[in-house]
Amino acid sequence: xxxxxxxxxxxxxxxxxxxxxxxxxxxxxxxxxxxxxxxxxxxxxxxxxxxxxxxxxxxxxxxxxxx
Amino acid sequence: xxxxxxxxxxxxxxxxxxxxxxxxxxxxxxxxxxxxxxxxxxxxxxxxxxxxxxxxxxxxxxxxxxx
DNA sequence: TGACTTTAGACCCGATAGGGTATATAATAT
DNA sequence: ATATTATATACCCTATCGGGTCTAAAGTCA
Numbered sequence: 001x002x003x004x005x006x007x008x009x010x011x012x013x014x015x016x017x018x019x020x021x022x023x024x025x026x027x028x029x030x031x032x033x034x035x036x037x038x039x040x041x042x043x044x045x046x047x048x049x050x051x052x053x054x055x056x057x058x059x060x061x062x063x064x065x066x067x
Numbered sequence: 068x069x070x071x072x073x074x075x076x077x078x079x080x081x082x083x084x085x086x087x088x089x090x091x092x093x094x095x096x097x098x099x100x101x102x103x104x105x106x107x108x109x110x111x112x113x114x115x116x117x118x119x120x121x122x123x124x125x126x127x128x129x130x131x132x133x134x
Numbered sequence: 135t136g137a138c139t140t141t142a143g144a145c146c147c148g149a150t151a152g153g154g155t156a157t158a159t160a161a162t163a164t
Numbered sequence: 165a166t167a168t169t170a171t172a173t174a175c176c177c178t179a180t181c182g183g184g185t186c187t188a189a190a191g192t193c194a
Contacts (some may be wrong), residue, residue: 003127004112005106018170029153034172044151044181045071045115047103053112059112060070060129061119096183101142109183111151114135 001037004048004059009037011055014051069106071115071126076104078122093121 012022019037023030028050036043036051049058079089086104090097095117103110103118114127 003125008083020170031154032152035152038172040151041113041116042151043112045110045112047152048112048126049108053131055128056131057128058070058131059115059126059131061074061122061124062127062129064120064123064125066127087140094169098184099182102182105142107181114182 003040003062004052006059007038007055008033008051012037022051022054026051070129071119072104072106074122074124075100075118079104089118089121093118 014017015022017057019033020030022028023033026033028047031050032043032047036048045059052058069107073126079086081103082089084092085102086100087097089095090100093100099110099114119125
């Protein structure tokens with residue numbers, strides 16, 4: 001149900017990276033990556049985009065009921 | 068270039084709402100709506116989603132080079 | 135031109151996100 | 165069983181977000 005969290009987690013795993021490696025490569029904190037993948041709602045958008053950018057993606061509006 | 072900011076602004080106007088009315092209806096602060104529409108990068112994702120939810124939308128990952 | 139509305143800044147302040155770190159639990163393998 | 169690795173949770177601290185408020189600028193229309 002959390003499209004961004006699920007996407008990051010799936011892509012990171014598909015790339016064969018641990019959370020720690022992904023944090024280091026993306027320049028984000030390890031704790032942030034964990035909270036992001038766990039679906040924390042109150043994360044900052046710029047950090048989310050920094051993570052998504054690792055896969056050429058960014059946050060855009062999308063239909064809520066799309067699953 | 069900022070898909071979310073542009074979307075909110077366009078939809079709000081299409082709905083014939085001022086920033087002030089939109090802030091009141093969405094339960095968000097007026098200053099936040101302003102900063103959001105101006106493309107502030109560091110906004111909180113939950114607030115962004117709260118704004119997008121007014122139009123049945125939510126933040127999802129999308130290709131960066133899509134325009 | 136001048137009223138009026140809408141949007142854009144700046145200021146202060148409380149609440150909290152994110153980083154670092156340490157510990158705990160879970161998963162995997164030997 | 166027990167190393168090893170990965171993920172989850174908790175603490176403290178600093179930076180800053182978001183709200184409220186006020187002022188200024190930019191549109192809008194008579």
